[in-house]
Amino acid sequence: MTDPSPLSRDTALALDAADPLRTEGRHGDPADLFDLPDGVVYLDGNSLGALPRAVAPHLARVVGDEWGRGLISSWNDADWINLPARVGAKIAALIGVPSSDVHVGDSTTVLLFKTMVAASRLRPGRRTVVVEPTTFPTDGYVAAGVAELLGLEVRWCDPADPVAALDDDVALLALTHVDFRSGAMYDLPGITAAAHDAGALVQWDLCHSAGAVPVDLAGADADLAVGCTYKYLNGGPGSPAYAYVAERLQGELRQPITGWMGHATPFEMQRDHVPADGVRRMASGTPPVLALSALDAALSVFDDVDPAALRATSLSLTDLFIRLVEARLGDTFEVITPREHARRGSQVSLRHPEAYGVVQALIARGVVGDFRTPDVARFGFAPLYVTHADVWDAVEHLVTVMTGEEHLDPAYRVRNLVT
Numbered sequence: 505m506t507d508p509s510p511l512s513r514d515t516a517l518a519l520d521a522a523d524p525l526r527t528e529g530r531h532g533d534p535a536d537l538f539d540l541p542d543g544v545v546y547l548d549g550n551s552l553g554a555l556p557r558a559v560a561p562h563l564a565r566v567v568g569d570e571w572g573r574g575l576i577s578s579w580n581d582a583d584w585i586n587l588p589a590r591v592g593a594k595i596a597a598l599i600g601v602p603s604s605d606v607h608v609g610d611s612t613t614v615l616l617f618k619t620m621v622a623a624s625r626l627r628p629g630r631r632t633v634v635v636e637p638t639t640f641p642t643d644g645y646v647a648a649g650v651a652e653l654l655g656l657e658v659r660w661c662d663p664a665d666p667v668a669a670l671d672d673d674v675a676l677l678a679l680t681h682v683d684f685r686s687g688a689m690y691d692l693p694g695i696t697a698a699a700h701d702a703g704a705l706v707q708w709d710l711c712h713s714a715g716a717v718p719v720d721l722a723g724a725d726a727d728l729a730v731g732c733t734y735k736y737l738n739g740g741p742g743s744p745a746y747a748y749v750a751e752r753l754q755g756e757l758r759q760p761i762t763g764w765m766g767h768a769t770p771f772e773m774q775r776d777h778v779p780a781d782g783v784r785r786m787a788s789g790t791p792p793v794l795a796l797s798a799l800d801a802a803l804s805v806f807d808d809v810d811p812a813a814l815r816a817t818s819l820s821l822t823d824l825f826i827r828l829v830e831a832r833l834g835d836t837f838e839v840i841t842p843r844e845h846a847r848r849g850s851q852v853s854l855r856h857p858e859a860y861g862v863v864q865a866l867i868a869r870g871v872v873g874d875f876r877t878p879d880v881a882r883f884g885f886a887p888l889y890v891t892h893a894d895v896w897d898a899v900e901h902l903v904t905v906m907t908g909e910e911h912l913d914p915a916y917r918v919r920n921l922v923t
Contacts, residue, residue, distance in 0.1 A: 516892040525817040535889040537805045545871045545894045550851045550884025553738030562801035587796045594803040595746050600720035607786035612745040615730045616646040621760040623705045627675035634659045634669045634677045640684045670702040682712035682849030685876050687841040689849045693724035716850035718811040739799035749783050763788030817887035818850040825852050828899040851884040861911035869901045875923045
């Protein structure tokens with residue numbers, strides 16, 4: 505190990521004191537909007553976001569008043585029926601699209617299936633879906649299932665150059681904006697333009713970017729996107745996912761799960777399915793009111809947040825973490841996250857043969873990250889509630905773990921079901 509970094513915790517505190525995200529917002533420090541346990545440094549918001557304080561009282565009101573006393577009349581009186589559109593409008597503001605172009609209400613997997621099928625149908629005669637081989641497994645699994653269903657071929661591209669896999673047989677290029685293992689980020693506008701030049705559509709998975717990395721889908725002329733809401737959007741475990749479809753594609757879109765909520769007039773109870781106008785045709789079944797209500801309240805933490813300030817804080821936090829790890833732990837870890845800001849999401853991933861034990865030892869000390877097989881320790885920096893002082897403290901604990909070989913505790917040889 506090298507000599508300690510010349511940085512001090514006071515330096516980290518000074519960075520927090522000068523951080524525009526913490527000092528210039530109308531509601532003060534956004535970290536105060538979250539309910540985090542005392543003494544915990546939470547660096548796993550890239551897997552499950554922290555609990556916004558607004559969620560519990562709002563959900564209690566929805567359950568007690570709207571459901572408990574309003575009963576079925578709340579579909580009208582509390583406007584439950586339009587809850588997906590209202591929540592979709594809040595998400596739209598975070599991904600750079602018009603408020604009417606986002607559907608919310610299914611799981612990420614279901615929406616990946618819907619959008620992949622719909623996109624492939626928009627390119628008849630083209631028989632290939634291109635997927636990046638180290639993508640999140642669900643994306644690859646769904647692509648394989650869609651290919652089998654529609655008689656298509658899955659082509660695995662070079663992760664370093666997905667554009668090279670494009671030709672006149674490609675219907676859809678399906679990519680994850682920020683890689684779940686490494687935190688590497690693709691050039692969304694550039695790749696989208698290249699795919700369009702080849703006549704293909706692009707589906708972006710925003711699960712590891714929206715809420716921490718500014719996304720401008722409309723500015724990039726993106727076609728379709730899918731994202732979860734339980735990571736940086738803090739919607740809670742298993743909260744509903746969302747899908748974006750560009751307005752220019754909505755009129756001809758044919759999604760495969762034609763349920764009643766995607767019907768133009770669902771309460772006419774017609775025999776034949778007539779798609780609703782716009783992105784509402786992406787809906788299928790009854791919206792999950794309680795989950796959507798929790799998400800609705802959770803998204804309030806982004807009110808009046810400047811996306812540029814959010815990104816600046818994210819980069820400052822991850823820069824500091826990388827600098828401290830390298831200064832204080834030398835070559836103990838391999839930093840596999842890109843150093844270039846344009847290629848980095850909001851996490852830092854460290855490679856180590858005992859990464860699982862490292863993560864567990866840190867959790868025992870109150871520093872929460874997570875592990876991805878085979879040897880990656882991941883640390884997510886949700887800029888709304890992670891501070892520079894948290895970064896300093898996390899690395900201080902990491903140094904102690906490695907120096908004392910706490911990560912070699914035999915108890916960490918058996919992995920939990922969720923890692």
